[in-house]
Amino acid sequence: MSVSAGPVRAVGVTTYGGPDALQVVDVPAQELGPTDVRVRVTAATINPTDTYTRNGSRSKTGTPRGAADVPGMDIAGTLVEIGDDAETSLAVGDRVIGIVVPRDEHGAYREDIVLPAQSIAASPRDADDVAASTLPMNGLTARRALDLLDLQPGQTLAVTGAAGSTGGYVVQLAKHAGLTVVADASEADEELVRSLGADRIVRRGDGVADRILELYPDGVDGLFDGAVQDAAVLPAVKTGGGVATVRWYQGDGSRDLTVHAVSVADMAEEQGKLDELRQLAEDGVVTLRVADSYSPDDAGRAHERLEAGGTRGRLVIDFTR
Incomplete structure (x- = not known):
């Protein structure tokens, strides 16, 4: 099994709480299984469900396990590694989108993530990564x-x-x-x-x-x-x-x-459905709506804005900033 070298920059919580609990942290790289792929994440969308990871609503212990709990359910980035038995028509270097089922350190707010091969699809043509990341979840x-x-x-x-x-x-x-x-x-x-x-x-x-x-x-x-x-x-x-x-x-x-x-x-490994959405985005049937993007250091401010309500379109963490 391959492992990406060194720690991975992420946004997560070491103590559950409000938006100010989010911080930039280093988390361990994840092993690449034979049917997995590795994505270098450039954008991760912020969704209301992410607040449940941040505030501990999903925790059974009241304390994050490992280095931090990392929220986030959808990503865009570049495919950098493919497991030996992974079923995919995608190639290393392709721009991709993916859906994440968060658990502990495995959430979308991290720069390097391993996912089942069936959890990713090609990124919509002509959409930048910030916009593309808003589609999966x-x-x-x-x-x-x-x-x-x-x-x-x-x-x-x-x-x-x-x-x-x-x-x-x-x-x-x-x-x-x-x-x-x-x-x-x-x-x-x-x-x-x-x-x-x-x-x-x-x-x-x-x-x-x-x-x-x-x-x-x-x-x-x-x-x-x-x-x-x-x-x-x-x-x-x-x-x-x-x-x-x-x-x-x-x-x-x-x-x-x-x-x-x-x-x-239930749709986390429905690559065909995700790819259909990609095609519909390219065809203009569905609209990718971005309200704003934030650097990882400003993720807490983005969560504050989300919880204030009234946002139309998605807020996105841009890891290139």
Whole structure:
């Protein structure tokens, strides 16, 4: 097994806490297994789920193991090494994107990472690494949600949190699949959500289910709840319909609905799905949205901005800075 020489620069926490707990740390290089690849990471996207690693919500011990806990679920960079038995059409030197299932020191916020070969795909052509890094986690979450809902062309999908990165991908992928989309938006985000392809828009916030029902009195066929409204949005879905949720909400059992708790980890080695997203990005079907990029030293400031809310597009750690 090959090991990259020397320690690896990363952004992580040695003590759980708020954004100021993040620091630049050295972590050990990872061994390259026979079916793995090694990527030199130049950009790592910051997602809300990363805060759970940072604040210790995912820890069973209350103390990071090893050198640090490293957050992050998606990367872009350069393929630098391929395991002897790895199944990939990619070559050393190719620009790639990848999805990471974080655990301990194995998170996306590190300059050198080893991943299963099926967790990476070619980077979208003409997208720089900062933009490309925003595709894997949010794009695969959207893909997983739509696969679980399994709606057919002409059916109606409601999307809450449509201005967010995952919600925006859901809107664009749903329109590409021939669905009719009703999406929520604040007044400030209405133009953005319309530009993503939503057919009809309702005001976001409390009472959004009632506003959807005003447009579709029998309810919609399916709903993606990116705004994490949980039980409050279930009435918007017709009896027998489906709901895709994030953060593990599984419904209240009060009606005949199929509630799918979406886990992107189920897509962590779906290279074909990730490569499809790459092609859709190149074709302009899905839009890579970057709000801002930060140096590793400023990752805490990026987390502060994320938690303040209202960011449209993703914040990214740029390891070239």
